[in-house]
Amino acid sequence: MKRETKAQRAARVARILELLDREYGTDYRCYLNHETPWQLLIAVILSAQCTDARVNIVTADLFKKYDSLEKFAGASLEELEQDIRSIGFYHMKAKNIIACCRSLLADFGGEVPSELSELTSLAGVGRKTANVIRGNIYNIPSIVVDTHVKRISRKLGLTREEEPEKVEYDLMKVLPEDHWILWNIHIITLGRTICTARSPRCGQCFLKEVCPSAGMR
Numbered sequence: 602m603k604r605e606t607k608a609q610r611a612a613r614v615a616r617i618l619e620l621l622d623r624e625y626g627t628d629y630r631c632y633l634n635h636e637t638p639w640q641l642l643i644a645v646i647l648s649a650q651c652t653d654a655r656v657n658i659v660t661a662d663l664f665k666k667y668d669s670l671e672k673f674a675g676a677s678l679e680e681l682e683q684d685i686r687s688i689g690f691y692h693m694k695a696k697n698i699i700a701c702c703r704s705l706l707a708d709f710g711g712e713v714p715s716e717l718s719e720l721t722s723l724a725g726v727g728r729k730t731a732n733v734i735r736g737n738i739y740n741i742p743s744i745v746v747d748t749h750v751k752r753i754s755r756k757l758g759l760t761r762e763e764e765p766e767k768v769e770y771d772l773m774k775v776l777p778e779d780h781w782i783l784w785n786i787h788i789i790t791l792g793r794t795i796c797t798a799r800s801p802r803c804g805q806c807f808l809k810e811v812c813p814s815a816g817m818r
């Protein structure tokens with residue numbers, strides 16, 4: 602990729618955001634079905650290494666059977682494992698969900714906290730999950746770095762990093778705060794439809810004029 606001046610990069614980022622907003626709108630949307638903050642937290646814990654579609658299938662029944670934090674906190678590990686066994690890593694996830702819900706009740710009065718340090722103190726909650734909660738529930742500008750965001754942010758020349766936390770810091774430097782939450786929403790949509798991992802359709806991509814990787818594999 603050609604070296605860019607700061608001003609050139611800022612102009613290119615502004616154009617990328619303009620094109621994404623035009624194509625996908627500026628409404629916040631969450632691909633994981635939920636009605637309460639703790640339901641979203643559980644859905645995000647379940648979603649590691651699993652598709653959102655599969656998680657939504659499982660939670661449709663799960664949230665009916667366990668309709669309160671107390672029910673998850675008091676669940677039998679073996680039974681919860683069976684309830685979520687169609688999802689990868691169900692053993693670990695069931696254990697984390699029970700521990701996480703117990704801690705929410707014991708330490709946070711049954712509320713999902715908004716502070717990063719408090720969220721990441723919960724079982725099964727890493728920085729990515731915490732940022733999903735902060736953005737989706739509390740509207741706190743946060744950049745969620747998942748596989749699509751890492752891959753496509755690199756293609757767009759906005760980071761060279763591999764580690765999600767370093768990608769997040771690079772993106773914080775180049776994206777305006779009002780697009781931190783939207784970045785994840787937009788890039789997931791782009792990654793699922795046009796810029797897929799297997800075969801990006803650069804010819805049909807509305808970002809091709811501002812993407813240094815256009816036409817490359």
Ligand code: SF4
Pocket residue numbers: 753756757795796797801802803804806807808809812813814815816
């Ligand atoms: S131009 Fe190609 S590589 Fe760049 S974002 Fe679009 S599909 Fe992905």
